[in-house]
Amino acid sequence: MPSHDSGRPGEILLVGGGHSHVIVLRELGLRPLAGARLTIVSIAARTPYSGMLPGYVAGHYDFDQVHIDLLRLAAFAGARFVADEVIGIDRGARLAHCRSGRSLPWDLLSINVGSTPRIDLGGTGAAHVVPVKPISGFNQRWLALLQRARLLAAAGSAAAQPLTIAVxxxxxxxxxxxxxxxxxxxxxxxxxxxxxERLRWHLLTRDADILPTHSRTVRQQFRRVLAARGVQLHLAAAVDDAGAGWLQWQGTNGAGRLAADEVVWVTRASGAPWLRDSGLAVDDDGFLCVGETLQVADEAHIFAAGDCASMIDHPREKAGVFAVRMGRPLAGNLRRAVAGGKLIHFRPQRRWLALISTGDRCAVASRGTFLAAGRWVWHWKDWIDRRFMRLFADLPGGSA
Incomplete structure (x- = not known):
């Protein structure tokens, strides 16, 4: 098999089972890659589709409906699946070091590991909040919270204290x-x-308003929804500490403190620590700097896509739509790199349709100044999400 010693890529290593890499596996399964061996390493054999996570939490989908079977997908692509977590790379030796102690060789490396929560809290504060990522960890805490709420509901009037949840x-x-x-x-x-009424809800943000990257009409729409649902909104409130049953913040209106039974952390994320330690080019948030070919800056043999990547010439917010749309260009460039061909360029769209659900099988659609809301929008979103998931269920030779 060719190797980097002979000048031809022989080992392609996919690190992470994110949205871009599931597209890559499907593309390489439909058109097998000759002359190279494909390996994917992921800590989980079932990878969640983030677009359907709120629907799963709301109870509209079950676990299997929102997860892609990486083992089956890897087999379809003729790839070796390694259940492990990469925690560092040796660029000179072209080895990826895993948490288990094993090292995996690569001639072409592609990274699609998403992001990690940035929890800037004092002392042991981070231990008292529930980060939404990794989703597998959040799911365990969510199921525990769900059971806790059921017990509270079953206790009736015997349970005097309400359940307070802060996001x-x-x-x-x-x-x-x-x-x-x-x-x-x-x-x-x-x-x-x-x-x-025994459930109390709080939403805190350090920004002056919710949904800061969306239009004024979208922000107004969701402020109305939150108010109608009895959610107490804390704007310009930068949470700086948390403990068992409480959190506190600093803001333009002074400091505040809140008793909370559960604190869910869904703030701005950063790149995995090992990316910064790798010596690869990263931005201020620790995300890998990539060009239009999805190659990491100054690294012809390393690609990155999804949330862990930051496009140098096309900065965009972190959104699943970009990870999905990077998949096919990434697969094509890996194929071209193996063949020694010229790589294609990917330029993300400047405007995209945002579909944000409101929990109750309704949703809001926005793009620029356009806004639509209602149950039909949720069904539209549901159709789009299910169509995406069918790409990995309706594989040739497989069953739906």
């Missing part, structure tokens, strides 16, 4: 997740004929 982060992910959790827990309370 830190006023971007689309934070707003959408809070509304999904609220809907699901209120449904659980209704089933047990418990008073939903």
């Amino acid at each position: 830190v982060g006023g971007g689309a992910a934070g707003v959408e997740l809070l509304l999904a959790m609220q809907y699901r827990l209120q449904q659980e309370f209704a089933t047990l004929r418990a008073d939903p």
